Amino acid sequence: MLTLERLGRRFPNGTEALRDASLRLQQGDFVALLGPSGCGKSTLLRLIAGLDAPDAGRIHWDGGQAPAPGEIGFVFQDATLLPWASAAENVFLPLRLRGVARGTAGPAVQAALARVGLDGFAAALPRELSGGMRMRVSIARALVSRPRLLLMDEPFAALDEFTRHGLQEDLLALWRELSCSVVFVTHSIYEACFLARRIVLMTPRPGRIVTEIESRLTASPE
Ligand code: ADP
Ligand code: ADP
16 A cells, blocks of 8 residues: 655754654554654654655655545544534534535435444534544544545543543454554554554654564454
């Protein structure tokens, strides 16, 4: 799907957030980027998403074509929902940005909410939902345009342990069902081992990929 070749990123203040980071991502992969705070996990994820550009190295997409908007779903640590908009409106947003008419989007929005266990909550405002439910809305929003690649930046870090475990199980089920690729940032070795098939270990100062580990704790979608 994607090859990262010796990516480097140095911020204007001199911080070398990433050096020589190389990685190959296959269709259907579930990769965890694991390491302590400041090792460049978020930076690497943002480079893959095209939200930031590398200073060195290159990103090669198989087929030569970078993904169109909507082909990558991004989930941030704090669900980042529009506070004044309902769950359905929040999930509709990426479709609206791509010019999909509200009238035709209903079934896709409903399906995305149902897929994350939120049927019946379409009209709810973010403040009326628990932290776990807000994260589910955020995941539904990332999935509504059926992305080939789902990028997740510590999505469950702010949740209590029970809620987190529930969402981890549900994310694995979603991944098996949708067979999209996932890159998941975490500093929890438990979470990396439980979720991912490949664990990419990173260290800080400068941010680098140290090694890659295969995890067989979870079953693959095949
Ligand atoms: P994490 O991913 O570990 O939860 P963040 O990605 O929010 O944390 O930030 C990681 C580190 O990067 C923090 O120390 C933060 O202060 C620093 N940081 C983030 N954005 C900026 C910025 N625009 N300028 C300077 N430092 C930043
Ligand atoms: P992680 O996600 O692993 O916590 P980050 O990719 O957020 O790490 O950050 C890597 C390093 O780059 C950290 O030292 C952080 O403080 C620094 N950093 C991140 N964003 C910025 C920024 N916009 N400007 C300056 N430094 C940054």
